[in-house]
Amino acid sequence: MAALLASALAVASGREPVLKQVDLPHNYYWRELYLPQLTTGPGSVSFMPDGETLVYSMGGSLWRQRIGEDEAVELTHAIGAYDHQPDVARGGRSVVFTRYDGNAMALWRMDLATGQSRALTRGGSVNVEPRLSPDGKRIAWVSTEGSGHFNLFLADIGDDGLRNARPLLGERRSKLDRYYYSAFDHAINPSWSPDGKSLLYVGNPEIAWGTGDIRMVQVDAPAQSRKLLSEETSWSTRPELAPDGHRILFASYHGRQTHQLWMTTVDGAAPLPLTFGTSERRNARWSPDGKRIAYIGNAGEGGNTELVVMDVVGGASRIVTPTRLRTLAPTSRMVIDVRDGAGQRVPARVSVVGSDRRAHGLRDAWMHADDGFDRATLATEAHYFHCASPCTLDVPAGVADVTVQHGFAHALWQQRVEAVAGRETPVQVALVAQPLPREFGHFVGVDLHVHMNYAGHYRNTPANLARQAQAEDLDVVENLIVNKEERIPDIAYFGTPTGDTHPRIAHAQEYHTSFWGHLGLLNLRDHYVTPDFSAYRHTAMASPWPHNGVVADLAHAQQGVVGYVHPFDTVPDPAKDPALTHQLPADVAQGKVDYIEIVGFADHKSTANVWYRLLNLGYRLPAGAGSDTMANYASLRGPVGINRVFLDTDGRLDGDAVMTTLKAGRGFVTNGPLLGLLVDGQKPGASIAARGKLPYRVSMRSPIAVDHLELVSNGEVVKRFDLAGDRMRFDVEGELDATQGGWLLLRAWNDDADPKLLDLYPYATTNPVWLEGDAPDARGDAAYFVAWLDRVIEAADARDDWNDAQEEAATLQYLREAQDKFRQRAEER
Missing domain, CATH: 3.20.20.140 (Metal-dependent hydrolases)
Structure with missing residues (x-):
């Protein structure tokens, strides 16, 4: 035929998947639920030592903002790359973070006094969730290095970078047949104990569904890993030890429809919730004195990500909103006005790539990323947002590429625009209907x-x-x-x-x-x-x-x-x-x-x-x-x-x-x-x-x-x-x-x-x-389906987990009756 x-x-x-080096099934889950993504709102956060200042990721850069103030200061702005997951050193001199460039995710470190940054890892792997030890001499993180699976890594860290980098636990293949998760166990979400001797993490040995249990391991005796709490949350647990070394903060849906913040202890006490509601609360961090928690939520009117600081005692919360942005480079305010053939404004899907080779969107728009791309034509996957015309966004000064689409019955609109520093850049989009x-x-x-x-x-x-x-x-x-x-x-x-x-x-x-x-x-x-x-x-x-x-x-x-x-x-x-x-x-x-x-x-x-x-x-x-x-x-x-x-x-x-x-x-x-x-x-x-x-x-x-x-x-x-x-x-x-x-x-x-x-x-x-x-x-087509159903019947008959014989008999009868219909057609003369 x-x-x-x-x-x-x-x-x-x-066209290839984003981060194709990760050898795990169902990338549409772990990419979103575990790996950092470009969002116009905050994505992850870390406290400065004073407990009053935060360093957080937003829009592909790291920002510093004092709680109660409205100005955010841009700390990093890579060309063609996006920064995520900051972790501030206990002394406040530096911050480690994850940088994504379209090919891999690498660990970087920035000196907060000089603003200088340098790569800590190389080699094309995915490296995420960096956590500095309390004394600043060691770093734990998650890497796919050498396996394509998410494993816990440890290294010494000094002025010259990383030394003695190694997997902490090693690879282990499960005896279970998993569907949504790899056959190999993973170890993710590291968090140091205050004495720097142990790490909390999430692992899934012999767990079929969910990303696994909260576990603890002594870094100098990794064979002594022990389970603290059974927890099935999908990719987002991120346990965090309190400064007291006893309480553990983590995220869980725990029988609910959304993630909330929960508390347990190193003894595995029955967890109790700290937050409630229908919105998500994740990526939580303790303040250095243990009196506050900062987390990423999405309870706001628009459903975008937001940074929240909550008092542990009393529960008073405030949203840390970056109203004023002090950027590292000059910007232009772009106004995109989309109209149809009749001159009427219409909403549309918009992609803007600035002179920094990064995607940009409205401050309150949801940024979305494609799940694959052709590396011969694009440096990273396409990003886009939905614009209710007219829409306004800040872009770096220089040449920007703008793409607009409104369904399939209009021609794609593309144009290169010169964004002038300190000025408004109007973009008039006239869609052509077809x-x-x-x-x-x-x-x-x-x-x-x-x-x-x-x-x-x-x-x-x-x-x-x-x-x-x-x-x-x-x-x-x-x-x-x-x-x-x-x-x-x-x-x-x-x-x-x-x-x-x-x-x-x-x-x-x-x-x-x-x-x-x-x-x-x-x-x-x-x-x-x-x-x-x-x-x-x-x-x-x-x-x-x-x-x-x-x-x-x-x-x-x-x-x-x-x-x-x-x-x-x-x-x-x-x-x-x-x-x-x-x-x-x-x-x-x-x-x-x-x-x-x-x-x-x-x-x-x-x-x-x-x-x-x-x-x-x-x-x-x-x-x-x-x-x-x-x-x-x-x-x-x-x-x-x-x-x-x-x-x-x-x-x-x-x-x-x-x-x-x-x-x-x-x-x-x-x-x-x-x-x-x-x-x-x-x-x-x-x-x-x-x-x-x-x-x-x-x-x-x-x-x-x-x-x-x-x-x-x-x-x-x-x-x-x-x-x-x-x-x-x-x-x-x-x-x-x-x-x-x-x-x-x-x-x-x-x-x-x-x-x-x-x-x-x-x-x-x-x-x-x-x-x-x-x-x-x-x-011939009928015979094809006869053979197909032979295999289905064989697989169904081989299952040993039917609740009773009647279920199995009824199912096999149904399949055989269907197969007979195809067999009759295959045998027609």
Whole structure:
């Protein structure tokens, strides 16, 4: 089948993950929840010895500010790099910190008297969380040096830098089969005891879920590591010993939906909370006298990060706000005014790279970072923020590059701007609309898969999510509420009326089981399906029951719409894959699936490969699209709407219209190119007779250049269109031979990544137009799914953690019945 693109194409040339040297699964979690990120608000903090002055990271620089005053003094400003995680020496002479340059994270030290900085580590590893010993003679930190895993390191430190750098605990492979965490144990979050003899840290020996326990180790006797407290918090515990050497401050969600500050002791006393509420409180540090705590929160009105100082006794808190900034270099005030073709102001996604080769944003805007980039074209990953036009930001004097985008139906706007020191720099942005001709449909853009809050840096709300959607020219967002291990962020929003506002925010559900595959459960009318996962090994919910077919029935019983989300990173190979448990073909055969995310947080070409085989067998499985964006992350796979489905609802936004149109397959899915297709005057989702010559019309509009535009019928390319010029606009009419039944669709795709597109590579496809008549032989496709389900049945039968024999028997029967349906098709003559 010529149109089934080989799985080798799944890896887009050039685009690579950020910090690719880290050898850990699920980088979208540890990058956001553990590693420092560029934010316009404060990110991490350390007290000066006087207890009245703070050094903190913000906007990629280190700043010093006195509590109660409003001026922040910039201490560092690297060219093309970002500084994070300061730790001030006990005597106040220097500060160590982490610097990220797009390739690695290195430890640096700055002399606070002279302002001179020098690197402490080199070699391309990720080095984070530096902590100086109380006497200033040793430093502990976390590094991936030599392994790609997060391990605790120790070194002597002097005027000439580091000496005798070494891992403190060494590597250890767990006996457990972990899913979200590495097979190798990690040791993170170091904190010194006041006497400098011991380190607190977080480790996960023989822990399947969560980043692990609070532990303590003597630095000169590392074999004597001991557990103080069992703690499952995801990446954010960061225990900190009080100056008294007894109390331990740490962050935990501890059965709640957000991180709060808690207290235990070196004896492992039952922890009690210090803070309460619905916002996040993390990265906490003790003052030198133990009377105050400084931490990073996000309780403010905009949900951005903020620096808070709290009295330990009494709980009085004050926000340390940098109203006035004393920068190291001259700046210019840039005013960006974004307008559409009618001259009306519109919100938009904006990226500004200053003369310092760093990203800049509004003081109160959420800065976001892409999850990958092509190192041949960019020095670091792209950063961006959402601008409610007009928006004002301070940038270094000199040349700045400004990029503006407002959805897919407007051309990308880019311009180089001269920012003059001490002056205002106006940037007038006139967007050029390039919509599809209306005869192809009256579309609404829908992202079927967004997570409004997922334990990230920022605190999101439906109102702010709507603003994000408006900036991306998105009409409907499905907020899929889902567990993150022990908690379910956003669960309080489930059942909240959504109305028909524009944009429309709907609260739905993602069902998590990494054994069977994840499901999107949209339009649930009655209740959230719990527990919202199964097959979680080494937990009380380890049983693979309920399987996805049962969950689909539960959702359909309350008028839900069921889809498979982010399906395949590679084309499944039943003969070669080490494991194959994905339940998609069984559920399609049993009539349980209403859509599949063809464009999503997976490989679009690999997913389309499987989809085509199902279409060949006559399963009218509609294409959906969802970004799987964690919309409150600073580092995310996104932004909201980067993957979306355009549904021909005649402009209606109400849930009934959206769900009905989605299930009918009336529309197209894309991460950029807009596609229009008419066959014999009919749009995708329609059925027409295969009767020889069929007239067609094709249209494409795209904000980025497209390499390939093709008509595909029954898995074969039947027409390739020659794209010329900027390859962003195309219209054609013609006739097509259609002597066989089956299906026909239009797709656009590129071989490689495009730096202007924050996804693997450009890809779009319409839903099929169905051709009535005798379809080609699809016995090979049926045999493929028979072999696939052989592997699924084998894996399910091998599980030893079913709750009872009835669960296992019912599951195996369901799978075998589905397999029989494919076997009958494979044996047809």
